[in-house]
Amino acid sequence: MYLPTERLMTQKQKPDFKALLTGQPLFNDLSNEEITRVTQNVRELRPKKGEILFNKGDECKGLHILLTGLVKLSFISPHGHEKVVEIIHPGQMFGEALMFLERPYVVSSQALADSWVLYFPKATIFEELERDPRLAHKMIAGLSVRLHQLISNIEDYSLHSGKKRVIGYLLREIADVSPPIENHACTIHLSISKNIIASLLSMTQEHFSRILHELAELGLIAVRSREIHIPDIRRLQQYEDED
Secondary structure (H helix, E strand, O other): OOOHHOOOOOOOOOOHHHHHHHOHHHHOOOOOOHHHOOOOOEEEOOOOOEEEEEOOOOOOOOEEEEEEEEEEEEEEEEOOOEEEEEEEEEOEEEEEEHHOOOOOOEEEEEEEEEEEOOOOOHHHHHHHHHHHHHHHHHHHHHHHHHHHHHHHHHHHOOOHHHHHHHHHHHHHHHHOOOEEEEOOOEEEEOOOHHHHHHHHOOOOOOHHHHHHHHHHHHOOOOEEOOOEOOOOOHHHHHHHHHO
16 A cells, blocks of 8 residues: 555655654654664655666665655566566655665666655665664565565466456556545546556557457446546456456
8 A cells, every 4th residue: 555645745844754654564663763763864856757766787775765756667678678567656665675685776767757755875774773683573574565565466467368467457556546436437547658557567558458448348448548437346347357
C-alpha cells in the first residue's frame, strides 16, 4: 500500500520524517531518536520529468524514498530494448538492497513526472546499524517484504497469459483507487504510458493494445486514451479466473 504522502506535506513544508518513515517497512517501528539520527544527513531531490536519478552501473551510495511523482526502474536488453522492472509510487523506497550489497546499480532510475525524493546516504544508515544492531533485524524484515513483492510481480508478469497479466494490472490499479470503489463500475486513469505498462508486463506495446481491444470487444472495458472504464468489476474478475 502506498503512503498518502501528499496529505502529509506540501512542497513548501519540511517533510514529516516520523510520519513518512513509520510507513516504510525498512524503517518501521523506529523510535523518534533513531529517526532523528537516520535523517540527519538526508537530502531532498527534485528531479524533473525525464531526469535520470542514477544509471545502471553507477555506484550505489544510498537509498531513496519517493514522496511525490513517479519513478521508473529499467534496463536495456542486449537487443537494445528497454525492460521496465518496476514503477515506484509515492511512499515507496528503492535502491536499498544494492546499498547493503555495496554493488553498482543493476537498473537505471528515471522520473516519469516531476518528483520529490528523499535520499539517505549509506554512511548514515551504516552508522546507525553499528550503533543499534536491532535495527538490522527490522531492515532484514523490510527487505524480505520487498523481495516477496518482487517475486510476486515476476510471477504475475511472466508466468501468466498476456490477457491475465493485463487484467491483473487493471485490477491492481482499481485496488489503489482512493476512496475505495463501492459500486460495480469504475474508471481508472493510467498514470504511465501504455508502452511502459507493456514493458512492465513483459509484452510488446502492440500485444498490449491488442489485448485491450479484445477486452473492449467483450464488453469488459472501454478505452478512451489513458482512461479505462470498467462497467462491471466482478465480471472482469470472473473472466480473469476463467482465463
